Amino acid sequence: MNDQLTELRQTLRGHAEAVDDQHHPERIGAVRRRVTVARRRRTAGIAIAAALVVAAGVTAVSLPHDSRVQPAEAPARMVGHVVPRTTMSLGATYRYVRGYEAKDGRLAVQLPASVSDYLVRMGSADPHGQLSLSQAGASDEWVTSAGEFGEFFEVSGQEASRLTVRQRGGSGPVAMAVYRFAQAAPGSYQKAGIVFAPTAAGQPLLGAWIGDPGQAVHTLRFDALPAQVDLRAVCSHLxxxxxxxxxxxxxxxYVSEGAQCGQAPEHLPGENSGVMSPHVPRGVSGLRISVVDRHDHPVPVPSSTRIGLGVYQPASTGAVHGLQRFIDDAGHRWKLSQTYVAPRGQRRASATIDGRQPALVAFGSPGRSRGVLTTTLGNSETSRFAGGGMSWAVVADGRDDTRLRMHFKNAGPTAQLVIGTYQLAD
Incomplete structure (x- = not known):
């Protein structure tokens, strides 16, 4: 496999606000917010101040602060290895933008905010040991084998990022190649830098809408809808x-409500998580999107607000114990490999994840369980959130014993803890 993912071991943060349940909706916030926050935590670094202080012994370079920077011609080789001109991720094409080299085994690169995401590859002259990639504001490092440019790492363009490359167990020059999103997969729906891919976790896109700035209401109509639909919403500046x-x-x-709304909309909202709708009533062939206040009254929005919705066919086999057969995340497609289901009512569960090869681990309690779920993945900080739902994170730290621990406090007697591990499928 030419393109492999490397590391994320950051689990999810809890909800920041209480949720009003007067409408008893199927909440997109219960699942999507957690996973989107994890993705943003992994990919979006802290904005870089104008005066950048560089650690001693680290060569620092910057990509021009112009989000319109055009792809450049990739050099034939850096640090003795061929530099690919393009990289494919879930059917989309990313083209080389710029390369960086450092002679002493340490390199820091500052990426500006961009309307689209980046992919980065690392390489080293010395094939021994490992290369680690760290990001300002994140506690974990992403680890890959030293040597040629192989695995790629997805970096969000929503915020400026400072990335640092270090070589472990080797010495000599290191390099980084940066790629920018260039072309969506055929059949995508795209507008204003937002792209709904033609498939999500292998299932087809049924329809999509991306509003104009300040547009808060829209009806998305279909010739027909299946019994259920998989919804992927995106919004900014609500x-x-x-x-x-x-x-x-x-x-x-409600069919669903809530979405992860930041200062900029997600570039690829079809990747990551969605929410399954209730059963579609007979005769219904449309979905209405709007922005409402806490009393369910429609409200106007500023011109900075951008809203979108992608509607996908759900997996025909459905989820087993809340675990989908496929997951799209971090620029890759993942396939379910192993499943652990705790007995109902058991409050604790754990699993050991082999991080020597890229792996995705999904965990949680399917359904609407009550209680507070506490999770710790490896050395990452402990995360807590209320209720059920599934979340996931990517593990590739070079270790074979990364431990996932879960504790479901105050859960009902029918609550069930579930863990699933996934392998790369693309």
């Missing part, structure tokens, strides 16, 4: 105290 509402056309109540 006014304080408001939320995104998705409802079946002509029917009261």
């Amino acid at each position: 006014p304080h105290g408001t939320q995104l509402k998705i409802a079946f056309v002509g029917r009261p109540g």
